Amino acid sequence: MNNNGSKKVVLRFPQEVADRPIVCELALRFGLRFNILRASISPHREGIMVMELIGSRDRQEEGLEFLREKGVFVEPLSQDIRMVEERCYHCGTCVGLCPTGALSMERPSFLVRYDPAKCIACELCVLACPTHAMEALL
Amino acid sequence: MGTKLRTYEEINEKIKKGQVVVVTAEEVVDLVREKGVERVAREVDVVTTGTFGIMCSSGAFLNIGHTKPRMKIHEAYLNGVMAYAGLAAVDLYIGATQPAKDDPLNKVHPGEFRYGGGHVIQDLVAGKDVLLEAYAYGTDCYPRKKLVTWINIRDLNEAYLFNPRNAYQNYNVAVNLSDKTIYTYLGVLLPRMGNAGYSSAGQLSPLLNDPYYRVIGIGTKIFLGGGIGYVAWQGTQHNPTVERTERGIPKGGAGTIAVIGDLKGMSPHWLWGVSIRGYGCSLALGLGIPIPILDEETLYYCSVSDEEILAPVVDYSHAYPYGTGEILGYVSYAELRSGKITIGGKEVPTSPMSSYSKAREVALTLKKWIQEGKFTLTQPVAQLPGVESGVRFKNLVERPVEASVIIGR
Numbered sequence: 048m049n050n051n052g053s054k055k056v057v058l059r060f061p062q063e064v065a066d067r068p069i070v071c072e073l074a075l076r077f078g079l080r081f082n083i084l085r086a087s088i089s090p091h092r093e094g095i096m097v098m099e100l101i102g103s104r105d106r107q108e109e110g111l112e113f114l115r116e117k118g119v120f121v122e123p124l125s126q127d128i129r130m131v132e133e134r135c136y137h138c139g140t141c142v143g144l145c146p147t148g149a150l151s152m153e154r155p156s157f158l159v160r161y162d163p164a165k166c167i168a169c170e171l172c173v174l175a176c177p178t179h180a181m182e183a184l185l
Numbered sequence: 186m187g188t189k190l191r192t193y194e195e196i197n198e199k200i201k202k203g204q205v206v207v208v209t210a211e212e213v214v215d216l217v218r219e220k221g222v223e224r225v226a227r228e229v230d231v232v233t234t235g236t237f238g239i240m241c242s243s244g245a246f247l248n249i250g251h252t253k254p255r256m257k258i259h260e261a262y263l264n265g266v267m268a269y270a271g272l273a274a275v276d277l278y279i280g281a282t283q284p285a286k287d288d289p290l291n292k293v294h295p296g297e298f299r300y301g302g303g304h305v306i307q308d309l310v311a312g313k314d315v316l317l318e319a320y321a322y323g324t325d326c327y328p329r330k331k332l333v334t335w336i337n338i339r340d341l342n343e344a345y346l347f348n349p350r351n352a353y354q355n356y357n358v359a360v361n362l363s364d365k366t367i368y369t370y371l372g373v374l375l376p377r378m379g380n381a382g383y384s385s386a387g388q389l390s391p392l393l394n395d396p397y398y399r400v401i402g403i404g405t406k407i408f409l410g411g412g413i414g415y416v417a418w419q420g421t422q423h424n425p426t427v428e429r430t431e432r433g434i435p436k437g438g439a440g441t442i443a444v445i446g447d448l449k450g451m452s453p454h455w456l457w458g459v460s461i462r463g464y465g466c467s468l469a470l471g472l473g474i475p476i477p478i479l480d481e482e483t484l485y486y487c488s489v490s491d492e493e494i495l496a497p498v499v500d501y502s503h504a505y506p507y508g509t510g511e512i513l514g515y516v517s518y519a520e521l522r523s524g525k526i527t528i529g530g531k532e533v534p535t536s537p538m539s540s541y542s543k544a545r546e547v548a549l550t551l552k553k554w555i556q557e558g559k560f561t562l563t564q565p566v567a568q569l570p571g572v573e574s575g576v577r578f579k580n581l582v583e584r585p586v587e588a589s590v591i592i593g594r
Binding site for chain 1: 237238239295299372373375380381382457459460461462467469522524534535536537538539540541542543545
């Protein structure tokens with residue numbers, strides 16, 4: 048299985064490709080499974096999609112290269128939700144909202160910790176943070 | 186229990202000599218479990234408490250100095266946030282929850298409330314220049330009608346925080362029983378009890394360590410926003426006569442204090458402007474109160490732990506906004522702080538709005554100040570209304586008004 052795994056990516060669809068059936072090719076051509084975590088795509092407008100790709104690393108790379116050739120911008124997800132440490136006073140209101148445990152309360156320090164690898168970019172923390180310490184760069 | 190162990194004078198003498206024994210309200214819990222109330226009361230002189238959270242009903246008085254020609258300000262804005270000017274000529278009060286004048290509020294729900302009075306206070310304390318725009322109607326003695334200038338805290342004659350209601354003694358735990366997300370001052374609440382919001386430092390919180398207001402009173406010197414402050418009065422909505430547990434802990438929001446302190450001595454590390462999604466702006470601040478161990482009883486009350494403090498769980502989609510008074514149950518702060526509570530058989534993750542790590546830091550900072558001889562204790566000049574006062578929080582009873590006298594807006 049060491050050649051298999053899942054990878055979370057952010058796909059940006061420029062206006063001219065937003066209405067073409069591209070994503071389905073990941074399954075049809077490359078045999079990849081995918082799980083759409085979040086999407087906002089309308090015909091003739093820029094779109095954005097956050098997905099988890101499941102399959103062999105080679106296939107994942109081929110699939111993503113295919114998307115790039117079609118004009119889709121591909122970025123790893125972890126860059127997109129960021130914790131600005133100096134703006135956080137560690138209340139933890141985000142911790143009870145986070146669906147994946149990417150935000151957690153460390154004990155006994157009671158400091159909020161963020162693990163980008165577990166983040167699915169639902170943005171509930173961005174919505175709820177009273178000091179704008181959680182930033183979405185999407 | 187009633188035997189006097191030490192006086193304020195004796196404690197202050199020990200502070201000056203560097204011999205005072207201070208522990209935090211968190212540390213004292215284990216100490217008492219280990220050694221018992223009697224022994225710890227003999228050993229410890231002061232217990233420090235602390236809380237850090239969003240405290241609405243906060244604000245600051247500013248005196249900006251007179252202009253030439255003179256001006257009696259009628260309407261004022263600080264970085265676009267309206268300050269109350271109906272006091273005199275150049276006295277202003279900037280309230281923490283006032284949003285910027287051009288804020289879209291909740292027109293697109295849930296509103297962001299990116300900048301408000303709390304942020305102005307934070308910027309002032311941080312030493313940033315703040316834009317003042319002021320207007321007046323002009324009088325013979327105060328002819329000027331318009332003023333636009335930068336101001337800075339260092340140039341103000343006075344700048345002091347005066348918060349009418351802080352340090353709530355216990356508070357509600359908020360859940361949402363409805364089918365859609367709601368946006369409250371206790372945070373974003375997910376549908377069908379998807380999470381629970383709460384806000385108290387529990388065992389570290391000042392008034393929970395002195396539940397009957399035996400030592401905290403008017404004139405008590407406190408840690409406020411990283412500087413020195415005082416308890417000025419009982420806070421608004423002070424409600425000492427609520428139901429209490431066997432050891433005297435209120436089973437819901439009860440006592441409050443009004444506090445005052447020099448903004449010029451405070452730090453942005455302890456005063457934060459906040460934006461509560463869909464609700465509004467406010468100010469988060471650190472507040473700590475030292476408790477002198479005058480007798481065993483004082484120490485006994487300080488030894489309260491999170492397991493012994495209960496908070497009512499309230500539905501903020503209906504029971505709270507419509508004031509039905511319905512309580513879904515009680516949970517302890519130990520459960521709340523564990524990260525999940527169980528309500529009606531359902532496990533619910535908790536979302537604290539106050540920072541326990543910062544509350545701890547307040548208590549530890551105050552402890553350090555006292556140990557280093559930088560902070561002495563004051564005896565209150567008057568007591569806060571207690572259980573025996575009969576003071577009870579009242580709701581407004583509306584009365585019919587004739588149409589002809591309504592001013593409208």
